[in-house]
Amino acid sequence: xxxxxxxxxxxxxxxxxxxxxxxxxxxxxxxxxxxxxxxxxxxxxxxxxxxxxxxxxxxxxxxxxxxxxxxxxxxxxxxxxxxxxxxxxxxxxxxxxxxxxxxxxxxxxxxxxxxxxxxxxxxxxxxxxxxxxxxxxxxxxxxxxxxxxxxxxxxxxxxxxxxxxxxxxxxxxxxxxxxxxxxxxxxxxxxxxxxxxxxxxxxxxxxxxxxxxxxxxxxxxxxxxxxxxxxxxxxxxxxxxxxxxxxxxxxxxxxxxxxxxxxxxxxxxxxxxxxxxxxxxxxxxxxxxxxxxxxxxxxxxxxxxxxxxxxxxxxxxxxxxxxxxxxxx
Amino acid sequence: xxxxxxxxxxxxxxxxxxxxxxxxxxxxxxxxxxxxxxxxxxxxxxxxxxxxxxxxxxxxxxxxxxxxxxxxxxxxxxxxxxxxxxxxxxxxxxxxxxxxxxxxxxxxxxxxxxxxxxxxxxxxxxxxxxxxxxxxxxxxxxxxxxxxxxxxxxxxxxxxxxxxxxxxxxxxxxxxxxxxxxxxxxxxxxxxxxxxxxxxxxxxxxxxxxxxxxxxxxxxxxxxxxxxxxxxxxxxxxxxxxxxxxxxxxxxxxxxxxxxxxxxxxxxxxxxxxxxxxxxxxxxxxxxxxxxxxxxxxxxxxxxxxxxxxxxxxxxxx
Ligand SMILES: Nc1ncnc2c1ncn2[C@@H]1O[C@H](COP(=O)(O)OP(=O)(O)O)[C@@H](O)[C@H]1O
Ligand SMILES: [Mg+2]
Numbered sequence: 019x020x021x022x023x024x025x026x027x028x029x030x031x032x033x034x035x036x037x038x039x040x041x042x043x044x045x046x047x048x049x050x051x052x053x054x055x056x057x058x059x060x061x062x063x064x065x066x067x068x069x070x071x072x073x074x075x076x077x078x079x080x081x082x083x084x085x086x087x088x089x090x091x092x093x094x095x096x097x098x099x100x101x102x103x104x105x106x107x108x109x110x111x112x113x114x115x116x117x118x119x120x121x122x123x124x125x126x127x128x129x130x131x132x133x134x135x136x137x138x139x140x141x142x143x144x145x146x147x148x149x150x151x152x153x154x155x156x157x158x159x160x161x162x163x164x165x166x167x168x169x170x171x172x173x174x175x176x177x178x179x180x181x182x183x184x185x186x187x188x189x190x191x192x193x194x195x196x197x198x199x200x201x202x203x204x205x206x207x208x209x210x211x212x213x214x215x216x217x218x219x220x221x222x223x224x225x226x227x228x229x230x231x232x233x234x235x236x237x238x239x240x241x242x243x244x245x246x247x248x249x250x251x252x253x254x255x256x257x258x259x260x261x262x263x264x265x266x267x268x269x270x271x272x273x274x275x276x277x278x279x280x281x282x283x284x285x286x287x288x289x290x291x292x293x294x295x296x297x298x299x300x301x302x303x304x305x306x307x308x309x310x311x312x313x314x315x316x317x318x319x320x321x322x323x324x325x326x327x328x329x330x331x332x333x334x335x336x337x338x339x340x341x342x343x344x345x346x347x
Numbered sequence: 348x349x350x351x352x353x354x355x356x357x358x359x360x361x362x363x364x365x366x367x368x369x370x371x372x373x374x375x376x377x378x379x380x381x382x383x384x385x386x387x388x389x390x391x392x393x394x395x396x397x398x399x400x401x402x403x404x405x406x407x408x409x410x411x412x413x414x415x416x417x418x419x420x421x422x423x424x425x426x427x428x429x430x431x432x433x434x435x436x437x438x439x440x441x442x443x444x445x446x447x448x449x450x451x452x453x454x455x456x457x458x459x460x461x462x463x464x465x466x467x468x469x470x471x472x473x474x475x476x477x478x479x480x481x482x483x484x485x486x487x488x489x490x491x492x493x494x495x496x497x498x499x500x501x502x503x504x505x506x507x508x509x510x511x512x513x514x515x516x517x518x519x520x521x522x523x524x525x526x527x528x529x530x531x532x533x534x535x536x537x538x539x540x541x542x543x544x545x546x547x548x549x550x551x552x553x554x555x556x557x558x559x560x561x562x563x564x565x566x567x568x569x570x571x572x573x574x575x576x577x578x579x580x581x582x583x584x585x586x587x588x589x590x591x592x593x594x595x596x597x598x599x600x601x602x603x604x605x606x607x608x609x610x611x612x613x614x615x616x617x618x619x620x621x622x623x624x625x626x627x628x629x630x631x632x633x634x635x636x637x638x639x640x641x642x643x644x645x646x647x648x649x650x651x652x653x654x655x656x657x658x659x660x661x662x663x664x665x
Contacts, residue, residue: 136571140571171660
C-alpha cells in the first residue's frame with residue numbers, strides 16, 4: 019500500500035471567463051521514502067494538484083469537485099479544509115515548500131517565530147525547546163550563525179537562504195511527505211543545485227518521501243526515482259525514471275525530451291526541437307486529447323474519441339495515448 | 348532612530364510655523380474689525396477716536412502686521428498666548444477652561460473609532476460574503492458619505508425631541524456627575540466617531556482581504572496552524588500597516604469635526620470657541636486654537652510613523 023495515493027482528483031476554478039479544469043482526474047501515488055517527480059509546462063496544474071492534497075486551494079474560486087486523497091488509510095477529502103484533522107496533517111505529516119521564497123515568509127515575524135510555531139503546535143514543545151531545535155534545524159540546512167539569525171526578519175535573508183529556512187520549517191515536525199513545489203525556480207543556478215542536494219540529504223536523514231514539482235526535466239532526471247508527466251490538468255505518462263527517459267511513449271514526453279540539452283552533446287549531434295504551439299488554456303476544454311493540436315503522431319481516432327485513459331505498458335510504466343509509440347532514445 | 352525623531356520634530360516645527368503664518372494672515376484679511384464687534388457687545392459705540400486708539404494700543408492692533416506677528420511669537424516663547432479681544436481675558440484662561448472638554452470628547456471618539464473600526468473590518472473580512480459582512484459594509488459605506496453635523500441633528504430629533512431619552516444638548520464634566528455627563532456626550536461622540544469608524548472599517552476590511560491572499564498566509568496554513576492563530580499572528584499585524592497611516596489622519600479629522608459638532612450640541616469646547624472666535628474676529632483666540640491643533644496633529648503623525656517601525660521591521664529610519 020502506498021503512503022499517499024491520489025485517485026481521480028478533480029479541482030476546478032469557477033472564473034468569470036468560464037470553468038477552469040485545472041486538475042481533471044489526476045491519480046498519483048507515493049511510497050515511503052520515495053522521491054517522485056511531477057513534471058509539466060507551467061500552468062498545467064501541478065501546483066493546484068499538490069495544494070489540493072492539503073486542501074490549500076482558495077475557495078472561491080477553487081473547488082475540489084471529486085476524487086480521493088488516501089493517506090494512512092483515510093480519505094483526507096472527507097474532512098473540511100479548516101477541520102482539526104486537516105490541521106493535524108498539514109505541517110506534521112505532509113509538509114510543503116513553495117516556489118516564491120520572497121513572498122512565502124511572513125515579513126513581519128522573525129525567523130525564529132516562523133520556525134518554532136509548527137513545533138509548538140504539533141510536537142507540543144515549549145517555546146524554549148522549540149528555539150533550541152530551531153537552532154539545530156538552521157544548522158542542518160546550512161545557515162551559519164544560526165542562534166543570532168533566529169531574531170532576524172526574512173528581508174534580511176537572500177532567496178536561497180529563505181528556501182533553506184523553508185526546508186527547515188517543513189522538516190521541523192518530521193513529516194512523512196515533503197512536497198516541494200518548484201522550490202528552485204526562483205533562485206539562481208548554483209543555489210538551485212545546492213538546494214536540491216540539501217533537500218535530498220534532508221529527506222534521506224529524516225526518512226521522508228519527497229515530491230519534487232518542476233517544469234525542469236533535468237531536475238527530475240537527477241533526483242526522482244519515479245516520474246509523472248502532466249499536461250493540461252491530467253497525467254499523460256508515468257513510470258520509473260529510466261522508463262520515462264529511455265522509452266518515452268507519450269508524444270508530449272517525447273517532445274519534452276527533445277527540447278532538453280543533454281550533457282556532453284554537441285550542437286551538431288542533435289538539434290533541440292521545441293514543441294510547436296502553445297499549451298492550451300484550461301477554460302472550456304474539448305473532451306478529446308488536449309495535446310492533439312500540437313501532436314506529430316495524431317490519428318483519426320484522436321479526433322473522434324474522448325481523451326484516452328492511462329494504459330499499463332509494462333513495468334511501472336503507464337501512458338495515456340491511442341498510438342503505441344515506442345521511441346528509444 | 349533618535350536622529351530620525353529629531354529630524355521629524357524639526358520638520359514638524361517648520362509645518363507649525365507655516366500654519367501660524369497662514370492663520371495669522373487669513374484671520375486679519377477677513378473683512379471686519381474685532382474692535383467694532385467688541386464695542387457692539389459692550390454697548391460702547393459712542394467712543395471718540397482717541398479712546399478707540401487707546402483700545403487698539405491695548406490689544407496691540409495699532410502696529411504693522413509683521414510687528415504684530417513678532418509680538419505674538421515673542422509672547423508664545425514666554426508662555427503668553429495673548430489677550431482675547433472679545434472676552435477681554437487671557438487666552439490661556441480660555442484654553443484651560445475649554446481644552447479639556449474637546450480633548451475628552453475627541454479622545455473618546457478616537458479610541459472608540461480605532462477599536463470599533465478595526466474590529467468591524469477584521470470581522471467583515473473573516474466573514475466575507477455573509478449577511479453580517481454585507482450589512483456592516485453597507486453601513487460603513489453610508490457612514491463615510493453622511494455629514495456628521497447632519498447626523499447630529501437627526502439624532503437630536505429622534506433620541507431627544509421625539510423619544511426624550513437623551514438631553515438635547517449641553518455638557519457637564521464627568522467629575523461633576525458621571526452618569527449625566529455620559530448621557531450628554533453619547534450623541535456628540537457618536538457623531539465625531541461616525542466617519543472615522545466607517546472609514547477604518549472599510550480600510551481594515553480591504554487590507555485584511557488583501558493580506559489573506561498573500562503567499563505567506565498560505566504558508567501558515569500549510570504548517571497546520573489553527574485559523575485563530577493565523578488571523579491573530581500572521582494576518583492582523585500585516586493588515587494594520589496601511590490602517591495606521593489613516594489613524595494618524597483621524598486625529599486631524601476629529602478636531603475638525605469638533606468645530607461643527609460642538610456647535611450643534613452646544614458644547615463649550617475649543618471647537619465651538621473656534622467658530623465663535625472666527626465670527627468675532629478674536630485674533631489671538633483663533634491663532635491659539637489653530638496652533639494647538641496643529642501641534643497635536645504633528646505629534647499624532649510622528650507617533651504613527653514611529654509605530655510603523657514597530658509593525659513593519661522592513662522600515663528603516665534613516
Ligand atoms: N486562483 C485561481 N483562479 C483561477 N484559476 C486558477 C487559480 N489558480 C490556478 N488557476 C488555474 O489553474 C491552472 C493550473 O495552475 P497551476 O497549478 O498553478 O500551474 P503550474 O503547473 O504552473 O503549477 C492554471 O491554468 C491557472 O489558470
Ligand atoms: Mg506552480
